[in-house]
Amino acid sequence: MQPKQLLIALFICIGLWSCKDADKKTEKENLQTFVEPEPLKEFGFVLEDYIVKKDTIRKGDSFGEILERNHIGYPRIFNIAEKAKDSFDIRRLQVGKPYTLLCANDSLQTPQCFIYQPSLEDYVVINFQDSIHAYTSRKPIKFVEKVATGIIPKGSGISMLMEEKGLSPRLAYKMADEIYAWTIDFRRLQEGDRFKVIYTDKYIDDSIYTGVNEIKAVYFEHNKDAFYAFEFETDSVKGIKDYFNEEAKNLRRAFLKAPVQFSRISSRYNLNRRIKYYGYKLRPHKGTDFAAPIGTPILATANGTVTESTRRGGNGKYVKIRHNATYSTQYLHMKAQNVKKGDFVKQGDVIGWVGMTGNTGGPHVCYRFWKNGKQVDPFKQKLPEAEPISDSLKVKYLEFIKPIKERLDNIQFEDNAITIPSEDDVLTSKIQ
The missing domain is CATH 2.70.70.10 (Glucose Permease (Domain IIA))
Known part of the structure; x- marks a missing residue:
């Protein structure tokens, strides 16, 4: 073989070896980056272990009729109901509420667990796959803190502005009826009035949005006058919270103007x-x-x-x-x-x-x-104002709002602003 041919053969071998080495490297990288997904869980159960049947309570439905429709006899139904009654009264099922049956993953599909949801957060488990036991629990709840600002345009109210910007109308309701009901007439807002608000949204199972949870602080500028509002707990035993301004004066009166909103x-x-x-x-x-x-x-x-x-x-x-x-x-x-x-x-x-x-x-x-x-x-009637903050709490309150007010003052006004903080700022409450 000529020297030139030997050189060409050598380059071909090196190229093949490099490709083979690259293939091995890519395969190794793929193995390293592949992570097996977490199994889908709900109510504390791995759903892939069962055949899952979801439905809602219909008119005329009862616990016994639901289980009988799914091939469980009345002697066993009675036994399940008797052993579960100390934890949950099966007669309390409400029409329209969802329920889930976890059934055996086989040809018979025999129900092994009945789960009833009286609300989006709460659920009742009646488990009868081995021993019979019942308990109540709540889905994981996450509170995400957010910041929003807005400027009232000509010919528009705050509710319309919220809708246009994709913000929850609940923000407007809470500001109008709960915070500034006795301070600002929201039916007479002016062009150029503006607000900054720090609030939390509530999510169930990380994905189900259930609306605004609470407003923590607001700056509202109306007719060039500034109105601050800070939420503060005045009675930890009864869980009573009120809104006060930057000078610790209560913004509310003892009574709402009306028992229904926007009526x-x-x-x-x-x-x-x-x-x-x-x-x-x-x-x-x-x-x-x-x-x-x-x-x-x-x-x-x-x-x-x-x-x-x-x-x-x-x-x-x-x-x-x-x-x-x-x-x-x-x-x-x-x-x-x-x-x-x-x-x-x-x-x-x-x-x-x-x-x-x-x-x-x-x-x-x-x-x-x-x-x-x-x-x-x-x-x-000359209705009384809401309870003023006590002298013993006033110092605590002023210290409490200091960093919140500083943060509120540093938020820049933008016509359509809504921001979500980093992962570190998300307030999470997980209940197993």
């Missing part, structure tokens, strides 16, 4: 009311009617204790709350109540939903207001 007054308190239908006889109206669609949440207008949650005559379903020795409120014609007698409720808590029970010509809530045992017009 209209359809009938006012009127002791001289006469109705044509009743022959113009005097029929005093000792409440204020707020018209709203059926199912609209009804809010407690102040902190207090539920003294009645029942149904009676023309009042229909109603709730009555004693706020202190002076004031009580009542909420009539509910579709359903969300509280029971003896419950302590906080201002803004949902105590029921608008309905048409009792004597009513349309969906609304009749809001009644007592002062010293006498029904009065709440709009003609």
Whole structure:
């Protein structure tokens, strides 16, 4: 073989060897970078170990009928129900709520576990694949802190601005009704009014968005005046939080203006009311009617204790709350109540939903207001301001808000800004 041919053969061998070496290196890299995915889990179970059947409770469904449809006999159903009753009453299944059956991964697909979800967060497990046991738990919850800013454009309100920028309308509701209800009239915002807000969003299982959890701090500029608001816990035992400004003054009054959000007054308190239908006889109206669609949440207008949650005559379903020795409120014609007698409720808590029970010509809530045992017009009362921050807490509060205010002041205004912090700033609460 000629020297030139030997040289060419040598280069070919080196090239083949390099390619082979590169292939081995690539194969090794692929092996190193491949990570087996985590098995899909829900409710604490590895789903691939079962045949999973998901459905919702339908009208007429019962625990026994659901299991019988899935080939479990009544003697065993009775046994399961008896052993689970101390942890969960199977009669409490509600129409429309989801449930999951984890079935054996075989041809018979026999149910081994029943999981019921009374809410997005909470679930009940009745496990009968080996021994029978039941327990309640909650899905992992994550709170993600976010920052948003906005500038009110000409001819637009804050709700429209939120929608245009992809922000939750709940931000507007909370600022208007919970924080600045007695400070800023959100129906009369001006072009150029602007805000900066620090808040947290709530997620279940990392992926299910359930809305704004809480607002931590706000800077709102209205008519060139600055209004700060900082959330602060004033009673750790009852979990009561209020909003105060940079000087520790409470921004709220003791009572909300209305028990439903963004509603209209359809009938006012009127002791001289006469109705044509009743022959113009005097029929005093000792409440204020707020018209709203059926199912609209009804809010407690102040902190207090539920003294009645029942149904009676023309009042229909109603709730009555004693706020202190002076004031009580009542909420009539509910579709359903969300509280029971003896419950302590906080201002803004949902105590029921608008309905048409009792004597009513349309969906609304009749809001009644007592002062010293006498029904009065709440709009003609000089209502007390909310509890001021105590002297012992004031120093703590001012120290607490110092870094938050500094952070708020350093946020730049942008017309469409919404930012999510780094992974280190995400507040996470995982419940196994």
